[in-house]
Amino acid sequence: xxxxxLVFHPKFSSSIEPPPSVNDRWTSCLEFPLEESVVEExxxxxxxxxxxxxxxxxxxxxxxxxxxxxxxxxxxxxxPRTGARxxxxxxxxxxxxxxxxxxxxTLATVKGLTPEQLQRAGAQMLLANTYHLALRPTSxxxxxxxxxxxxxxxxxxxxxxxxxFQVFSLASSRKIDDDKxxxxxxxxxxxxxxxxxxxxxxxxxxxxxxxxxxxxCPAHDASPEKMTAAVNRTTHWAARCREAQKRTDQLxxxxxxxxxxKSLRELSAKGLLPLNFPGYAVGGLSVGEEPSAMYTTLxxxxxxxxxxxxxxxxxxxxxxxxxxxxxxxxxxxxxVMPTRNGRNAMAFTSQGGLKLRNLKYRTxxxxxxxxxxxxxxxxFSRAYLRHLFIAGEMLGPILLSWHNxxxxxxxxxxxxxxxxxxxxxxxREAQMRRSK
Amino acid sequence: xxxxxLVFHPKFSSSIEPPPSVNDRWTSCLEFPLEESVVEExxxxxxxxxxxxxxxxxxxxxxxxxxxxxxxxxxxxxxPRTGARxxxxxxxxxxxxxxxxxxxxTLATVKGLTPEQLQRAGAQMLLANTYHLALRPTSxxxxxxxxxxxxxxxxxxxxxxxxxFQVFSLASSRKIDDDKxxxxxxxxxxxxxxxxxxxxxxxxxxxxxxxxxxxxCPAHDASPEKMTAAVNRTTHWAARCREAQKRTDQLxxxxxxxxxxKSLRELSAKGLLPLNFPGYAVGGLSVGEEPSAMYTTLxxxxxxxxxxxxxxxxxxxxxxxxxxxxxxxxxxxxxVMPTRNGRNAMAFTSQGGLKLRNLKYRTxxxxxxxxxxxxxxxxFSRAYLRHLFIAGEMLGPILLSWHNxxxxxxxxxxxxxxxxxxxxxxxREAQMRRSK
Numbered sequence: 001x002x003x004x005x006l007v008f009h010p011k012f013s014s015s016i017e018p019p020p021s022v023n024d025r026w027t028s029c030l031e032f033p034l035e036e037s038v039v040e041e042x043x044x045x046x047x048x049x050x051x052x053x054x055x056x057x058x059x060x061x062x063x064x065x066x067x068x069x070x071x072x073x074x075x076x077x078x079x080p081r082t083g084a085r086x087x088x089x090x091x092x093x094x095x096x097x098x099x100x101x102x103x104x105x106t107l108a109t110v111k112g113l114t115p116e117q118l119q120r121a122g123a124q125m126l127l128a129n130t131y132h133l134a135l136r137p138t139s140x141x142x143x144x145x146x147x148x149x150x151x152x153x154x155x156x157x158x159x160x161x162x163x164x165f166q167v168f169s170l171a172s173s174r175k176i177d178d179d180k181x182x183x184x185x186x187x188x189x190x191x192x193x194x195x196x197x198x199x200x201x202x203x204x205x206x207x208x209x210x211x212x213x214x215x216x217c218p219a220h221d222a223s224p225e226k227m228t229a230a231v232n233r234t235t236h237w238a239a240r241c242r243e244a245q246k247r248t249d250q251l252x253x254x255x256x257x258x259x260x261x262k263s264l265r266e267l268s269a270k271g272l273l274p275l276n277f278p279g280y281a282v283g284g285l286s287v288g289e290e291p292s293a294m295y296t297t298l299x300x301x302x303x304x305x306x307x308x309x310x311x312x313x314x315x316x317x318x319x320x321x322x323x324x325x326x327x328x329x330x331x332x333x334x335x336v337m338p339t340r341n342g343r344n345a346m347a348f349t350s351q352g353g354l355k356l357r358n359l360k361y362r363t364x365x366x367x368x369x370x371x372x373x374x375x376x377x378x379x380f381s382r383a384y385l386r387h388l389f390i391a392g393e394m395l396g397p398i399l400l401s402w403h404n405x406x407x408x409x410x411x412x413x414x415x416x417x418x419x420x421x422x423x424x425x426x427x428r429e430a431q432m433r434r435s436k
Numbered sequence: 437x438x439x440x441x442l443v444f445h446p447k448f449s450s451s452i453e454p455p456p457s458v459n460d461r462w463t464s465c466l467e468f469p470l471e472e473s474v475v476e477e478x479x480x481x482x483x484x485x486x487x488x489x490x491x492x493x494x495x496x497x498x499x500x501x502x503x504x505x506x507x508x509x510x511x512x513x514x515x516p517r518t519g520a521r522x523x524x525x526x527x528x529x530x531x532x533x534x535x536x537x538x539x540x541x542t543l544a545t546v547k548g549l550t551p552e553q554l555q556r557a558g559a560q561m562l563l564a565n566t567y568h569l570a571l572r573p574t575s576x577x578x579x580x581x582x583x584x585x586x587x588x589x590x591x592x593x594x595x596x597x598x599x600x601f602q603v604f605s606l607a608s609s610r611k612i613d614d615d616k617x618x619x620x621x622x623x624x625x626x627x628x629x630x631x632x633x634x635x636x637x638x639x640x641x642x643x644x645x646x647x648x649x650x651x652x653c654p655a656h657d658a659s660p661e662k663m664t665a666a667v668n669r670t671t672h673w674a675a676r677c678r679e680a681q682k683r684t685d686q687l688x689x690x691x692x693x694x695x696x697x698k699s700l701r702e703l704s705a706k707g708l709l710p711l712n713f714p715g716y717a718v719g720g721l722s723v724g725e726e727p728s729a730m731y732t733t734l735x736x737x738x739x740x741x742x743x744x745x746x747x748x749x750x751x752x753x754x755x756x757x758x759x760x761x762x763x764x765x766x767x768x769x770x771x772v773m774p775t776r777n778g779r780n781a782m783a784f785t786s787q788g789g790l791k792l793r794n795l796k797y798r799t800x801x802x803x804x805x806x807x808x809x810x811x812x813x814x815x816f817s818r819a820y821l822r823h824l825f826i827a828g829e830m831l832g833p834i835l836l837s838w839h840n841x842x843x844x845x846x847x848x849x850x851x852x853x854x855x856x857x858x859x860x861x862x863x864r865e866a867q868m869r870r871s872k
Contacts, residue, residue, distance in 0.1 A: 108823070112830040115815075137798070137823040144799050145819050153815045362573070363580050379551075379589045383581050387544070387573040394548040394830060 071209075071251055071278065073310050077420045083302070083329040084424040086416045089310055091157040091209040092249055093149060094124070097416060098310060098331035101322060101408045102127040102159060103339065107136065108152040111339050112398040113405070115154045120375060121402055122409030125157040125209075127334040130202055131166030134192075135185055139205035147207030159334070160208040161314070162199040162241075162255075164215050165283075176216065178233060196240035204247045212281060213241040215255040220288040227259050228267070234283075235271030242275050253279040253312060260293045262300045269304035280305045281312040282330070291321060298328040319348060319411055319435070323428045326415060338404035343397040345389045348407040352435040354382075356400065361386040374406035507645075507687055507714065509746050513856045519738070519765040520860040522852045525746055527593040527645040528685050529585060530560070533852060534746060534767035537758060537844045538563040538595060539775065543572065544588040547775050548834040549841070551590045556811060557838055558845030561593040561645075563770040566638055567602030570628075571621055575641035583643030595770070596644040597750070598635040598677075598691075600651050601719075612652065614669060632676035640683045648717065649677040651691040656725040663695050664703070670719075671707030678711050689715040689748060696729045698736045705740035716741045717748040718766070727757060734764040755784060755847055755871070759864045762851060774840035779833040781825045784843040788871040790818075792836065797822040810842035 070092040078085040089096040103110045103118060106129045110118055118126070128148060133139060145151045148158055164181075167174065171183035171192075180195035196214045203211035214237050216230040234257045245252050254277035258264030272280065282301055285294045298313070305311055312332035313325045322333050338348065345356040349369035354361075356368075367377035368385065376385075376399045388396030411431070418427035506528040514521040525532040539546045539554060542565045546554055554562070564584060569575060581587045584594055600617075603610065607619035607628075616631035632650045639647035650673050652666040670693045681688050690713035694700030708716065718737055721730045734749070741747055748768035749761045758769050774784065781792040785805035790797075792804075803813035804821065812821075812835045824832030847867070854863035 107827045107829055108820070109829050109831045112834065114831070114834070132827075136827050137819070141799055141819065141823075145801055145817060151817075151820055151823075153820075363577055365581055381581060381587075383573070383577065384544070384587055384589075387577075387587075391543045391568075391572050393543055393545050394833070395545045395550070397830070398548065398550070398834070 070249060073279070073308065075308070079327075079419050079422060079424045081422075082327045082424050084327050084415075084419045085329060085331065086419045087310070087331060089157075089331070091125075091251075093155060093157045093209050096124045096157055096332075097413075099322075099326045099412055099415065099419075100124055100332055101412050102332065102334040103405050103408075104129070104334055104336045105152065105154075106132050106336075108133060108142070108148060110401070110405070111343065112394070112401050113339075115152065117375075117402055118154070118405065119156070121406040122413065123156070123405055124409075125159060125332075126154055127159045127161065128152075128206070128208065129163070129166060130160045130199065130206065131163035131170065131194075133160075133206060134163060134202050135187055139202040143205035143207070147205075149207065157210070158208040159210040159312075159332075160203050160206050160212065162212040162214040163194055163202065164199065165217050165315070167194055168217055178236065196237040197244040200241050200244040200246075200252070204245070204250065207247075208250065210251045210253060210279065211245075213238045213252060213254050213277075215257055215283050217257065217284050217287065218259070220259060220284070222259070224261070224264075227257075227261060227264055230284075231257050231264050231268045231271070234268065238272055238275055238277075242277075251278045253277055253281050253310075255281045255283040255314070256301060256305070257284045258301075259284055260289055260297045262297075265297065265301045266304060269301070273304075273306070277309070279310040279312060281314050281332075283314050285313065286316045286321065291324075294321065295324050295328065298325060298330065302329040319408070320432065322408075322412070323415065323431060326419075327424055327428060338408050339401040342401035342404040345386075345396065345400065347385075347400055348404050350407075350434055356382065356386050356396075357389055358386075368400075368403050369407065372403065372407060372410065374403050374410075376400075376403040376406070506685065509715075509744065511744070515763075515855050515858060515860045517858075518763040518860050520763050520851075520855045521765060521767065522855045523746070523767060525593075525767070527561075527687075529591060529593045529645055532560045532593055532768075533849075535758075535762045535848055535851060536560055536768055537848050538768065538770040539841050539844075540565070540770055540772045541588065541590075542568050542772075544569060544578070544584060546837070546841070547779065548830070548837050549775075551588065553811075553838055554590070554841065555592070557842040558849065559592070559841055560845075561595060561768075562590055563595045563597065564588075564642070564644065565599070565602060566596045566635065566642065567599035567606065567630075569596075569642060570599060570638050571623055575638040579641035579643070583641075585643065593646070594644040595646040595748075595768075596639050596642050596648065598639065598648040598650040599630055600635065601653050601751070603630055604653055612669075614672065632673040633680040636677050636680040636682075636688070640681070640686065643683075644686065646687045646689060646715065649674045649688060649690050649713075651693055651719050653693065653720050653723065654695070656695060656720070656723045658695070660697070660700075663693075663697060663700055667693050667700050667704045667707070670704060674708055674711055674713075678713075687714045689713055689717050689746075691717045691719040691750070692737060692741070693720045694737075695720055696725055696733045698733075701733065701737045702740060705737070709740075709742070713745070715746040715748065717750050717768075719750050721749065722752045722757065727760075730757065731760050731764065734761060734766065738765040755844070756868065758844075758847070759851065759867060762855075763860055763864060774844050775837040778837035778840040781822075781832065781836065783821075783836055784840050786870055792818065792822050792832075793825055794822075804836075804839050805843065808839065808843060808846065810839050810846075812836075812839040812842070 072090045073087060075085050075087045087098040089098055102125045103123050105126045108128055142148055142151050167181055167183050170186045173184040175182045180193050182193045185192055199214035215234040218226050218230045238254045254272040256268045258268045310331045313330045315335060316325060316333050317335050347354040347356060347368045350371040361382040364382040366382055368382060369377055385396060385399060415427055418424050508526045509523060511521050511523045523534040525534055538561045539559050541562045544564055578584055578587050603617055603619050606622045609620040611618045616629050618629045621628055635650035651670040654662050654666045674690050690708040692704045694704045746767045749766045751771060752761060752769050753771050783790040783792060783804045786807040797818040800818040802818055804818060805813055821832060821835060851863055854860050
């Protein structure tokens with residue numbers, strides 16, 4: 001545990017060179033395993049008007065070369081026409097090929113599926129919801145059991161949201177001020193609070209690879225004043241989250257807010273960029289606005305973000321939204337749609353949506369999607385799957401969720417290939433034609 | 437399709453030698469694949485007061501050597517002290533090592549589990565319910581889709597019950613006479629009927645490896661007159677089922693009724709044995725009587741059945757009931773208990789039952805059963821499984837059903853080993869000690 005790792009304090013890291021005196025440590029540091037216990041302040045180094053804390057921890061990031069021990073993000077290909085890009089996000093729990101779709105495992109389980117089934121469906125990275133886990137089983141319990149990965153037996157990368165979105169959409173008696181938000185649990189009505197510091201603490205207890213800043217996500221039709229206030233609060237909270245972060249083996253992403261307003265998105269990005277986050281999310285979309293408004297917002301928001309960091313479009317979405325997002329430079333997506341629709345007997349296929357309760361599938365021996373090679377399509381007929389739903393059997397939701405996740409993952413895989421071949425636009429056109 | 441298979445008509449086969457003139461065919465016949473289409477009557481052969489039909493089909497059975505092409509039953513070991521036995525039941529869909537426990541896949545799905553998970557839990561053979569499948573999706577639909585095996589994607593052996601038990605326990609407005617039973621569907625109230633012939637027809641459409649005669653199963657406290665009538669009707673119906681059977685790639689089992697009465701069980705067996713079924717079930721137990729009454733009934737019923745045919749105790753049961761049944765010479769069991777209890781957060785373990793909702797498992801990092809090597813015990817903690825149930829997540833019932841089936845299968849596997857080593861009684865004692 002002697003260690004030799006270095007960290008440059010986020011607040012001051014943007015223009016700092018590694019001090020020559022610690023270069024030896026610098027070069028050796030990346031070989032050490034990450035351990036929370038090695039955090040120890042060494043000294044202050046003055047550098048003109050700035051100062052930097054050297055810690056016995058890890059290289060969190062250094063100038064524009066975002067590179068954290070065990071983390072890295074490399075772009076393999078960028079489509080010159082659209083900005084669509086293919087990359088590799090390395091995390092302590094493995095590599096995510098981007099653009100990537102994260103299935104949602106709200107309560108440390110993607111509903112109805114084992115981790116193995118998720119892996120076989122092609123899922124690389126999962127999302128879990130901080131708000132839900134903080135209520136049940138609580139982050140203390142997850143931490144005591146070794147963190148989310150061990151708890152749910154998912155060895156791959158995980159991202160947790162901050163809990164903010166659920167506080168604003170699920171909880172009742174919500175009272176927000178600049179310090180924190182106080183609310184009542186949607187389960188038992190108990191009074192709880194969430195501050196930037198607490199959101200980070202909970203996410204550090206959960207132990208995901210990527211964690212999110214607490215943000216304020218107003219309704220899409222909120223007044224300009226409310227939107228502006230939310231942007232400013234989100235910026236303020238982002239700095240506090242940055243400050244609060246203790247663990248060095250997690251990436252903390254900032255979240256750009258601002259609804260569909262170009263000036264507010266610019267204001268938000270301008271506030272966040274000096275904090276030099278290793279990745280940025282676009283929040284406050286897919287909350288009721290028209291799809292075209294979402295696409296336009298992405299067109300002026302994505303270019304505001306550093307091109308060498310992953311970009312995450314939160315809570316999106318339909319396959320078409322993901323395609324449009326990727327073509328505007330987004331790298332990460334999450335949505336409950338494949339699993340929620342799967343539980344409701346709706347399958348995504350290369351020919352469009354398929355409502356499995358329909359009588360016409362009663363004796364249909366064909367697979368859900370003739371173009372799909374997932375375990376479900378290889379093993380079961382539409383007729384059997386329909387029977388499971390009509391009879392109210394659990395296996396119906398299970399198998400359809402499995403297929404739908406596999407559908408999303410295959411679409412992203414094919415899309416990555418298309419981007420590499422410079423055919424991102426053609427891929428979108430073909431996908432839209434087929435699913436009509 | 438020239439074929440050379442022979443069948444001796446069941447009604448006359450009990451004391452017949454193969455006619456010398458067809459001995460060549462006899463020896464070659466077992467190499468032909470079974471095809472329904474090869475059924476063709478060849479000739480009548482007179483043999484003193486009896487006659488036998490020679491058909492171009494298959495050797496269904498011949499005297500005491502029960503042997504059907506693609507089917508066979510061999511005993512590997514019999515415990516001289518108890519009569520517990522280890523055997524191999526070969527079916528067109530693979531071998532079942534007996535004693536065996538069949539998980540119940542009522543509607544062509546063992547609730548919440550994929551066929552692959554069942555296989556990994558060690559399940560060799562499944563049971564499906566004719567009554568339920570006849571209502572949804574109907575046997576016509578299953579037949580059109582290639583039969584149960586293909587429909588549910590289970591390549592292993594399947595047994596279907598006759599539907600009688602559910603008609604007597606689930607359906608309403610039941611009216612029974614010697615010809616048939618008329619009843620109303622428990623789903624939509626529609627008027628339906630089940631006769632011995634229809635029960636066989638439906639099961640032939642479903643296409644299981646083992647099918648059951650339609651029987652009448654009275655309440656355990658029915659009057660002696662009612663019990664006697666049920667026995668006689670069951671015998672009468674068994675002959676009609678025998679007669680109705682057309683498919684040659686399914687074994688039809690007779691069902692001994694008679695409640696807990698020795699004389700009625702004798703009456704039932706006496707009526708069924710001349711029909712020379714390739715296997716016999718004991719029905720009418722585990723329907724409310726005391727366990728000790730069930731064990732006593734088995735003690736005087738099992739010896740009435742031919743020792744070279746498989747014996748199946750229907751709808752049983754608790755692990756202890758299975759142990760007691762095996763020690764009395766039973767080969768096959770089925771019960772919803774592992775899956776139903778699993779869905780209700782109750783796990784079977786080598787240390788006894790475990791109610792997973794209990795607060796004491798909140799942060800328990802240990803597996804459900806430290807002695808279990810199933811996928812669930814290798815991957816998940818009690819704390820995680822408890823969390824899934826408390827949060828109402830589908831994965832809880834799925835994983836507990838999986839473990840419970842694996843528990844049953846492991847118990848049977850260990851029991852088979854114990855019988856081979858002449859330690860069946862010791863196994864039961866050890867099992868009872870451990871689970872106290």
